[in-house]
Every structure is written in C-alpha cells, then in structure tokens.
Amino acid sequence: MPELPEVETIRRDLEGKIVRKKIASVDVRAKKIVKTNLKEFLGVLKGNQFSKIDRRGKLLIFRLKRDDKFLLVHLKMTGQFIYRYDHKTTSGEHSRTIAGGHNLPKNIGELPNKFTHLIFSFADKSKLFYNDMRKFGFMKIVDEEEKEKVLSDSYGIDAMDEKFTLAVFKKILEKKKGAIVKAVLLDQVSVAGIGNIYADEILYDSRIMPNRKIVTLKSDEIKKLYQSIKKVLKHAIRHKGTTFGTQLEGHYVDSEGRKGNYLDFLKVYQREGEKCIGCPSGVIQKKNVAGRGTRFCTACQK
Numbered sequence: 001m002p003e004l005p006e007v008e009t010i011r012r013d014l015e016g017k018i019v020r021k022k023i024a025s026v027d028v029r030a031k032k033i034v035k036t037n038l039k040e041f042l043g044v045l046k047g048n049q050f051s052k053i054d055r056r057g058k059l060l061i062f063r064l065k066r067d068d069k070f071l072l073v074h075l076k077m078t079g080q081f082i083y084r085y086d087h088k089t090t091s092g093e094h095s096r097t098i099a100g101g102h103n104l105p106k107n108i109g110e111l112p113n114k115f116t117h118l119i120f121s122f123a124d125k126s127k128l129f130y131n132d133m134r135k136f137g138f139m140k141i142v143d144e145e146e147k148e149k150v151l152s153d154s155y156g157i158d159a160m161d162e163k164f165t166l167a168v169f170k171k172i173l174e175k176k177k178g179a180i181v182k183a184v185l186l187d188q189v190s191v192a193g194i195g196n197i198y199a200d201e202i203l204y205d206s207r208i209m210p211n212r213k214i215v216t217l218k219s220d221e222i223k224k225l226y227q228s229i230k231k232v233l234k235h236a237i238r239h240k241g242t243t244f245g246t247q248l249e250g251h252y253v254d255s256e257g258r259k260g261n262y263l264d265f266l267k268v269y270q271r272e273g274e275k276c277i278g279c280p281s282g283v284i285q286k287k288n289v290a291g292r293g294t295r296f297c298t299a300c301q302k
C-alpha cells in the first residue's frame, strides 16, 4: 500500500501536471470505485478544473475550482495514478508517463488496460488513468463540510504537518498508554500517513521494539521516536518514496526521469534473515505485531 511518502510524491507530480487543466471528460469503467452518485460525480467533474491538490495521510484531496467541491481519492492497497501526455522533441513526438501508487507492472504501456477503472481526459489531450488491481481504492465528491467530517472522523494530524510537534505527539500518546507502539504508528486516526513499511523503519531508527507498550516508553524514547518519524518520512519523500520491482524498464519514464528509490535505504523492511546493518551481532527478525508482519533487530532495538 502506498504510504505518506509515495502519496506525497504523486501529489507533487500531479500538481505540476494537471492543476488548472480543463477536465473534458471522465470515463468511469468500474462504478465500484466511485462512492458518489455517478450522475453527480460526472456533473461536478466535467468542465471543471482541479485548482489545488492537498493530502492528509494517505488521502488525496483535489480541490475543484467550480462548485466549491472536493474530490477525495484513497489508493488503498493497489491503486495507481498514471498520467500520460504527448510531447514533441526534435526527434518526433513521444509519449511521456508519470505514475505513482502501488507497484507498477512491467507492461504499463498498454493503457487503458483491464485494471483501468477511471480515466480523466483533459482539454489538452493529456489523460490521467486510475488503475487498481484489487479495486479497494475509492473516489468521492464532497463539499467543505463533508470533507471536514471525513477528515475528523478518520484522519489524525498528518505526520509531516508542521503542527505535528513533539508536544502534540505526547498528547496523542497520553490517550494510548495501553497500546502497542507499532499499532499506534499504524493508527491513521492518531497520526495519519504511516503504514507497515515506514512503521518498521521508524521503530528501527528509534531503537524501540515494535511490541513495546506506550506506557513503558521513557521520555527520551518518545522524543527519539518523534524525531525518527520526521526523519524517515522526510528522507523517503526526498527519494520519491519506495517502489518495488522492475517497473522502470521499457518506456516508463517519470516526469523528471527519476524513480522512487527509497528501496535502497530500507534497513529492516523485507530484510528478515539478513545481518543487521546497524550493529555487529544482530539479524533482522520477522514476527507478527499488531496484526502485521513486522521486522526488527533484537540486538539494537530495546
């Protein structure tokens, strides 16, 4: 599942490409994705423009210029956005693609394909495809009031929000004393944006065992945990998140010719059985914690 750094990367990439472009048409191929009455959904989007793209945790919030509405998009397990446009160079016309979200298959070239459930066509002929293998993702049109309700019901403060300070984090933990630290990191209502990969990386960075109860954390450990959240996520955003597999072969090129390469910096995720790179004797273990496969080093995490 794409986490905060991957969703932030998509947000930044798309904001530079689709904002202020007229939406010429919207082709909904799988109604299941759309959680708003289809007629209303199409009526609000057609002829409209995205004026800004925000994000809270893993939720994308597209502000619409007309009607004071918002399009909420959650990619869930396997959602992807693929933006494609043609551009001319001295050697002819080329198709360029930027994409983000779930791991991309090798043959992303054929679009739309059987996993394409929604297509935005813009007036300048560029297209934004929404692909989702498992169809858990959703799109919804809301007004300001509904948006605020969705956010307050299901999303805590964003982990990269400037207002998410150590003092705020301590207050959040006050209410979670009996909970396991990994579960709190994964709980989107406490702090929004952290999923399984970054939770493990953050806990490793802060030298805290994932199954510790909040009540057992000392003040300096809470501070370290807070710093690790900011440090790990910031670093991952700088590297455009983590992408797995060989999806960058062939004609796939992102807008800047860069790829999500935080994969090279992962210290525990998918490294079970390997020697710990942070201490001389540790081996990365994998165990179920808070219902998720969790990687850690018993030698350097306490």
Ligand SMILES: [Zn+2]
Residues within 6 Å of the ligand: 276, 277, 278, 279, 282, 283, 297, 298, 299, 300, 301
């Ligand atoms: Zn270690």
